[in-house]
């Protein structure tokens with residue numbers, strides 16, 4: 001091989017290595033454009049914030065995922081990165097980095113942050129479960145003050161208490177309920193308000209869409225908070241749905257909470273399907289999504305968040321055996337019938 005030839009091969013090799021490095025550093029390929037107007041633009045004309053749950057690690061390393069989050073949504077909720085087990089794995093030692101990364105990206109994209117969540121029975125660090133009542137009370141205070149204080153000004157809305165009601169309509173026997181009694185709910189709201197008077201404070205609940213024992217109990221708890229002057233601004237309905245659709249009483253249910261003078265949000269919408277879904281399933285799913293948007297609009301909800309927007313990054317397939325395909329885009333970031341249904345329901 002001549003010297004020139006060797007040099008040429010070396011140059012091509014170096015070029016390929018550099019090109020690959022740049023490609024990987026950028027996080028891969030650009031997203032294929034989605035048809036029609038972005039969801040956030042469509043939602044804006046009806047005064048609705050439109051959001052998705054996001055994952056800090058994926059935002060960081062996947063360019064297409066990041067681009068679509070920025071393009072389609074006006075709010076983001078860190079899916080796990082602000083939960084107690086994540087931010088304070090050891091007592092008093094805080095990890096805010098991944099949530100801060102999400103906030104940084106959101107700032108660049110002109111998005112608001114929904115903070116999720118301060119007091120919840122799940123994804124708690126082990127040490128919280130081991131505390132006695134007095135210590136738990138102190139730890140809850142410390143946790144709310146530190147986390148809300150840290151993100152003050154960056155987080156517009158906090159899910160202060162998540163899922164406090166059990167499915168049969170009792171107060172969920174979480175470590176907080178068992179050791180501190182029902183008063184932990186009011187106290188959490190008061191502490192959050194003191195830590196950031198500018199943030200809207202929500203109680204967020206799962207499976208309380210219809211009028212039933214669970215939502216009746218939720219209504220009783222929330223009415224009590226309002227009556228006692230506890231600083232609660234809104235109620236979030238998660239809306240993890242499936243092809244059974246939404247209960248007929250969903251809108252009426254949300255209305256009774258709105259009538260207490262509270263903001264309403266849909267905070268974690270998705271529609272799980274049995275895998276693999278048929279074409280009919282995907283059409284039926286689109287109708288449920290349409291119903292979700294319509295219900296939200298019927299009560300002038302402030303905000304609608306999807307719990308992830310691509311089937312490749314959704315907790316449904318990760319946690320529910322045999323279920324999946326729950327979001328608007330498939331795992332290749334291609335629009336499903338559900339995406340077009342949401343566009344239409346937003347007036348697009």
Ligand code: XIL
Pocket residue numbers: 079080162206238268315
């Ligand atoms: C889920 C996340 O999506 C998963 O990644 C995690 O493993 C478990 O939690 N209700 C909530 C959310 O309020 O925080 C949950 O998120 C889904 C149910």
